[in-house]
Amino acid sequence: MNAGKRPAIIGGIIASVVIAVFAVSMNTNIFEQSKTTQNPIQNTTGATKLKVAASFFPLYEFARNVGGDKAQVYSFLPIGNEPHSWEPSIQQIEELKGTKLFIYNGGGMEAYISKFNSSGEFSDMTFVKATEGITLLKADAAEDDKEILAQGGMDPHVWNDPILAEQEVTNIKNAMEKADPANAQYYEDNASAYIAKLAALDNNIKTGLSNCKKDTFVSFHNAFNYFSNRYGVHDVWITGIAPEADVPPQDMQRVIQIAKDKDVKVIFSEALVDPRLANTLAGEVGAQVLVLNPLEGINETDQKAGKTYLDKWYENLHNLRTALECQ
Ligand SMILES: [Zn+2]
Helix, strand or coil, rough: CCCCCCCCCCCHHHHHHHHHHHHHCCCCCCCHHHHHHCCEEECCCCCEEEEEEEEEHHHHHHHHHHHHEEEEEEECCCCCCCCCCCCCCHHHHHHHCCCCEEEEECCCCCCCCHHHHHHCCCCEEEECCCCCCCCEEEECCHHHHHHHHHHCEEECCHHHHHHHHHHHHHHHHHHHHHHHHHHHHHHHHHHHHHHHHHHHHHHHHHHHCCCCCCCCEEEEECHHHHHHHCCCCEEECCCCCCCCCCCHHHHHHHHHHHHHHCCEEEECCCCCCHHHHHHHHHHCCCCEEEECCCCEEEECHHHHCHHHHHHHHHHHHHHHHHHHCCC
């Protein structure tokens, strides 16, 4: 950002003004006009729906299930993107107008949140940290991983533990009840029904992983600490706390050695990353590549097929059972 480069405001070129003002300062009220002209969102009975933005896929899924037809929930992160280090565009920030609740994970997943909180632009929007009350683990970030450390150095991937996901659902439900007390019982019922599905997933994972020949799997990035702690398995990851990180040769060598020692026959890739690194590693150790989705997003094919957080976790469980050679 460079204040000296702020262009002059030219009448009619609203988009460039918005971009320039945002780029220079989040303290300027760029939303004032649009807030007053927005149309309320109506549901079929004519009542106004609660407008909710969720920062990325699992939170979108949780919010959508709790909000039902009383809330209009959308994913702030567009489908097909990987949320680590993603930054919203000006248009995407514009789309937040009228939003009552902004649900985010915290723990460093949404680096842009601090800008929102300090901007003063979102005084009508309540920020809901879904990990509130959850004890986060320290990220296994290298000391030179400045991006992770700048966000507090915590491991944000709680949603991959269905029990901790239940806590996120409860936090979302509490926020919806507060924002829309007239429908409190509705949100309560929806949250209970969804938590029952998460409890069933937890039971299925426990049963599915109860009789396995192996206890170690190789994931693409370090998104399964909470999961592994919950179910007593060991996760060796290739790229660290975020999937885009570079992998130094010594780290690659370390993973290859562990994979060979543990006789690993499956290397996991992800739906939203380049599979070449996983393919290379699999070639080195003589393993096949399967997908273990960290549930940070889904690809377009899955979106079109209407795949949910629960669908994708059951697919993960299937592939984990293959990797761990479970009965
Ligand atoms: Zn991640």
